[in-house]
Every structure is written in C-alpha cells, then in structure tokens.
Amino acid sequence: MRWAEARQVAYSAACAVLPSPLPVSDSLGTVLAKPLTALISLPSFDRSAMDGYAVCGPAPWFVRGQLLAGQPAPPPLESGQAYEIATGAVIPADTTAVLPYEYAQLCGRSLTGPVAAGENIRRAGEECQRGEHLLPAGTVVSAQVQGLAAAVGYDRLWVRAKPTVGVVISGDEVRTHGIPEDGCVRDAIGPLLPGFVASCGGELVATEYAADTEKDLVRAVESSPGQLLLVSGSSSVGPADQLRRSLRSLGGTMLIERVDCRPGHPQSLARLGDGRLLVGLPGNPLAAVVAFLTLAVPICAALRGLPLPSLSTVSAPGLGPHGTSTRLVPVVVRDGVARGLEHGGSAMLRGLALADAVAVVPPDGGEVLLLPLP
Numbered sequence: 596m597r598w599a600e601a602r603q604v605a606y607s608a609a610c611a612v613l614p615s616p617l618p619v620s621d622s623l624g625t626v627l628a629k630p631l632t633a634l635i636s637l638p639s640f641d642r643s644a645m646d647g648y649a650v651c652g653p654a655p656w657f658v659r660g661q662l663l664a665g666q667p668a669p670p671p672l673e674s675g676q677a678y679e680i681a682t683g684a685v686i687p688a689d690t691t692a693v694l695p696y697e698y699a700q701l702c703g704r705s706l707t708g709p710v711a712a713g714e715n716i717r718r719a720g721e722e723c724q725r726g727e728h729l730l731p732a733g734t735v736v737s738a739q740v741q742g743l744a745a746a747v748g749y750d751r752l753w754v755r756a757k758p759t760v761g762v763v764i765s766g767d768e769v770r771t772h773g774i775p776e777d778g779c780v781r782d783a784i785g786p787l788l789p790g791f792v793a794s795c796g797g798e799l800v801a802t803e804y805a806a807d808t809e810k811d812l813v814r815a816v817e818s819s820p821g822q823l824l825l826v827s828g829s830s831s832v833g834p835a836d837q838l839r840r841s842l843r844s845l846g847g848t849m850l851i852e853r854v855d856c857r858p859g860h861p862q863s864l865a866r867l868g869d870g871r872l873l874v875g876l877p878g879n880p881l882a883a884v885v886a887f888l889t890l891a892v893p894i895c896a897a898l899r900g901l902p903l904p905s906l907s908t909v910s911a912p913g914l915g916p917h918g919t920s921t922r923l924v925p926v927v928v929r930d931g932v933a934r935g936l937e938h939g940g941s942a943m944l945r946g947l948a949l950a951d952a953v954a955v956v957p958p959d960g961g962e963v964l965l966l967p968l969p
C-alpha cells in the first residue's frame with residue numbers, strides 16, 4: 596500500500612474512545628468531549644486589583660476598616676469613606692476606585708491621594724460570563740486548560756481519556772540490560788516507545804517481551820492491556836518472524852500487509868479478534884520509528900477523536916526520490932530547508948537522534964512533507 600494511503604487507512608480504522616468524566620487534575624493530554632462552558636463568571640465578583648484603599652467620592656476619606664481576600668461582601672461605602680483593601684478582596688458597593696498604598700497619604704485614619712473612577716477594580720464577568728463557551732469540544736487539555744477549567748469551577752471534565760497502548764517486543768536476541776553477548780542486541784525500541792507514545796497523546800501501559808515462538812507472541816499480545824498494540828520484530832518473512840502466523844490464532848485480519856516505503860516496508864496493521872488494532876513495527880529500530888509515525892500516530896489521533904495530523908511541507912533540494920517507494924529520511928531543518936543526516940539506515944538511530952523531523956519524499960519527487968519528532 597502507498598505510504599499516504601496507509602496513513603489514511605490507519606486513521607480510518609480506529610474509533611474514538613468513549614468520553615468519561617475525569618478529575619481536572621488527571622486530565623492533562625486528554626481531549627475535551629464537550630465544550631468548556633464557564634460555570635461561573637470570571638471574576639465572579641468585583642474585586643480589587645491592588646493592595647491599598649477602596650475609596651468612595653472625592654478625597655479626603657475616613658478609613659472605616661479592613662477588607663481581606665476571602666471575606667464576604669462588606670456593606671456599601673458612602674462618600675468620604677474608605678476601606679483598607681487587599682488584592683482579591685470583594686469591592687464594596689459604590690466604591691469609586693482603589694488607591695494603591697504607593698500613592699496614599701494616611702494621617703491617622705484620614706486618607707488622601709489621586710484616583711480616577713474605576714481604577715484598580717476588576718469587574719465581575721470581565722474575563723467571561725457564566726454560561727459562556729470558552730473552548731470547543733476537541734481541545735487537547737493542556738496544563739493551561741486545566742487551570743482555566745478549575746478557575747471556572749470544574750472538578751471533573753468530560754474528556755476522551757488518553758488511549759492506552761500496549762507494547763510487545765519480540766526477538767530471542769533482544770536484551771534489556773547491559774552489554775549484549777555475541778549475536779544479541781540491546782533493545783532500542785522498548786526504551787524509545789514511551790516517549791513516542793506520550794508525544795501523540797497515548798499512555799503506554801505495559802511493555803512485554805516475547806520469544807520468537809508463535810505461542811509466546813500470542814500469549815504476550817493476548818495479555819497486553821492496551822487499546823492499541825505495538826509489536827516490534829517478527830514482521831518479516833523469516834523463520835523466526837511469527838507475527839503474520841500468530842494473527843490466525845489471535846483471530847486477526849490484516850488491514851495493511853506492508854507499506855511501500857523505505858525504510859519500514861514490512862510494517863503492518865491488523866485488527867484482532869477482540870477488535871483492537873495491532874501495529875507491526877519492523878525490528879530494525881529506524882524502521883520501527885517510521886512505522887510508528889506512519890501508522891500509530893494517525894491511530895492515536897483517531898482514538899483521541901482528533902483530526903488526522905496535517906503535515907507541513909519543506910524545501911529539500913538534496914533529497915532525491917527513491918523512484919518507486921516513498922523515502923523517509925531523518926533531517927535537520929534550518930531556515931526552512933531540510934537536509935538529510937548521515938547514519939539514517941533502517942537499523943540505525945544515530946542520525947535520528949540528531950534529527951528535527953523525518954522527511955517524507957514521495958516516490959516520484961513532488962512535495963516533501965515533515966513528520967514531527969517528539
């Protein structure tokens with residue numbers, strides 16, 4: 596399947612996770628399932644913007660008492676009266692302005708100073724009115740959205756939770772610690788996936804290691820708790836490559852057999868008998884990243900109820916087309932020009948580790964796109 600089509604097919608294969616109510620404090624990275632509507636006006640009462648004196652009418656004023664933030668509304672002021680007032684305290688009715696300490700002259704309880712009507716008063720509803728729509732459904736909940744939601748009165752938000760992702764790393768030769776013995780390799784895919792998954796709004800919930808047997812791969816996949824499964828290695832056609840064989844036992848159907856791109860052509864997408872999607876990541880680490888960017892990123896977007904991420908174009912005069920396949924090349928982008936990096940082979944991460952993005956070069960030339968990296 597052509598690269599651009601594969602991306603679209605992966606996106607269309609996933610349905611958005613159902614909305615649920617989550618505490619505001621747990622909702623970072625989730626997606627609003629309903630518009631964020633203000634439960635209160637902001638501010639919800641007229642309040643002081645400065646520490647100083649709330650005054651009424653022209654100077655001089657007699658200071659009646661003190662108002663602190665958190666206290667209930669005081670009785671109205673009368674002309675010639677003032678309250679000492681803290682920032683954030685309720686402004687008494689009929690206040691002309693707040694005179695900051697810096698401009699106040701106090702002699703006993705008699706106060707004078709320059710004021711202009713309305714100065715240093717934050718009016719109720721200045722930022723938003725109760726019932727006003729502040730953010731549309733589909734907004735990704737950032738830290739600042741969490742703050743705003745709390746400010747307008749929310750304890751919980753109706754959101755689409757982060758899709759959960761389960762990882763299975765296959766390969767008898769794969770080692771998770773230390774210096775690998777002869778013939779073995781250190782797992783480079785398990786350690787990079789949490790960051791990639793987080794960057795597209797997923798939550799990696801389990802990483803399981805599987806031996807190169809059909810039985811063990813099936814066991815690892817079946818026991819993985821993710822809504823989306825990523826299985827590395829075993830994607831090719833060698834004697835130890837069990838993924839395609841295992842699909843039968845898993846009741847799976849292939850949606851994408853392979854993708855016409857270099858590297859990463861053995862990547863695949865299947866739907867398991869239980870309805871979950873499984874992305875087959877080739878064992879070569881750059882090819883695994885390419886497969887993640889091609890198939891898993893669109894799936895995560897769909898699971899979150901977001902549009903397929905649009906990709907920017909870039910000038911890349913040095914990146915020639917492959918001829919028959921889409922090329923994916925780790926690049927640095929300087930002054931709007933993408934330049935390919937050395938060590939961008941499918942088994943390598945050295946180039947990718949220096950890259951700003953992965954460039955997508957169509958088979959026959961044409962516009963080069965950029966896949967962002969975490």
Ligand SMILES: Nc1nc2c(c(=O)[nH]1)N[C@H]1C(S)=C(S)[C@@H](COP(=O)(O)OP(=O)(O)OC[C@H]3O[C@@H](n4cnc5c(N)ncnc54)[C@H](O)[C@@H]3O)O[C@H]1N2
Nearest residue numbers: 766780781782783784828829830831836861877878879882
């Ligand atoms: N006859 C063919 N052979 C191969 C083809 C092909 O089209 N016909 N495609 C090649 C390409 S391209 C790739 S990519 C690989 C994909 O192979 P698998 O997904 O089955 O992966 P493995 O064979 O298990 O491993 C490939 C390579 O990567 C190393 N590896 C595996 N897992 C990890 C890991 N977690 N961290 C680091 N390195 C890993 C593994 O040791 C191998 O060296 O197939 C080609 N063959």
Ligand code: MOO
Nearest residue numbers: 858859860882941
């Ligand atoms: O997908 Mo393999 O991409 O070239 O090493």
